[in-house]
Amino acid sequence: MLRMRIEPKSLVVIAGLPGSGKSTLLRSTESDAPLAVLDSDQMRDRLRELVPPGTPYSRYRPVVHVLHRLRVTASVLREPGPVVVHDPATGAATRTWLMLLGRLAGRSRHFVWVEASPEEAAEGQRVRGRVLREGSFARHLRRLPRMHAALREGPRGWDQTTVLDRSLARQGLHLQTPARRG
Secondary structure (H helix, E strand, C coil): CEEEECCCCEEEEEEECCCCCHHHHHHCEEECCCCEEECHHHHHHHHHHHCCCCCCHHHHHHHHHHHHHHHHHHHHHHCCCCEEEECCCCCHHHHHHHHHHHHHCCCEEEEEEEECCHHHHHHHHHHHCCCCCHHHHHHHHHHHHHHHHHHHHCCCCCCEEEEEEHHHHHHCEEEECCCCCC
């Protein structure tokens, strides 16, 4: 299990290609302090209960993404403790939004990238039973060279960048938060 020291008021972004193992890592994340864990799947599951049975996800996907971003924004600005966000973050605009949001909220910013080859990520999607549309996955893949360049430099504005491979991600993450002095 990877152990990562974070501050009591932190933003931790778990990122990687769709199917790379982000959800697996998120499910096995432990912490010394209460934390808010935000995954767009949570919003998708809530909305699925509200739409008529059999409604294809493609019909309400945009609403899921908008509500997820609003929830992330509210949580980062309001939650007293660490916030962990699940997002592919392959696009520079998304990384910038998350970094600026964390900065605005006075949070330390930790970026965790789960590295997977395109083939491993595609297989991960098949295994979980949720395969992205070909065009969506291709967009993530087109962004990958820039993402790797950013990882080599350390994405701008992040206090810590950690790269994990899929096997390490499967072992889990333990966020160690020092006790607040008061």
